[in-house]
Amino acid sequence: MKRLLLLAAVLFPVLALASLPLQATLQEMAAGADHILVGTVVGVDMVDGNGKLLTDPNAMTGPGLPNVIRLQVRINKTLVSNAVTVPARLAIPLDPFMHYRLGQIQEAHAGRQQAMLLLLKGPSFAPIKAGVFARPLADRAQALRLHVASRR
Numbered sequence: 001m002k003r004l005l006l007l008a009a010v011l012f013p014v015l016a017l018a019s020l021p022l023q024a025t026l027q028e029m030a031a032g033a034d035h036i037l038v039g040t041v042v043g044v045d046m047v048d049g050n051g052k053l054l055t056d057p058n059a060m061t062g063p064g065l066p067n068v069i070r071l072q073v074r075i076n077k078t079l080v081s082n083a084v085t086v087p088a089r090l091a092i093p094l095d096p097f098m099h100y101r102l103g104q105i106q107e108a109h110a111g112r113q114q115a116m117l118l119l120l121k122g123p124s125f126a127p128i129k130a131g132v133f134a135r136p137l138a139d140r141a142q143a144l145r146l147h148v149a150s151r152r
Helices: 002-017 026-032 102-109 137-150
Strands: 035-047 068-081 089-093 116-121
Touching: 026 116, 026 137, 035 089, 035 102, 035 137, 068 102, 068 137, 089 116, 116 137
Parallel strands: none
Antiparallel strands: 035 068, 035 116, 068 089
């Protein structure tokens, strides 16, 4: 029993600092969205805390690191937006507190040309929550219904 308590005392601080992916329901995303777009990932890049482009595939993100991985997304269609103009391409950041390698995310998106539903907020077209912004296109009609209902 003492050994178990000692293990818990050692692991608790480590686990408390670990980052888990943030989640949001479609309803939360649709209600918080200023922009509902259809887009396709056309690239992946990483910048450091000064905005300098990083190319090392082993460069990491995570707590304490200033790096941010961004999905380069071509906007195919604007469904809803309160912006005067929607850029043709957006750099959408992944959650910087998640432990990702640049190469890992580049590999995950290599060759994928699947369009997705993007739910973004604000003038900077930011994720609803850190790293939470995409849904399958099958959610399009429901997302639009929920968005309209949230504005009533």
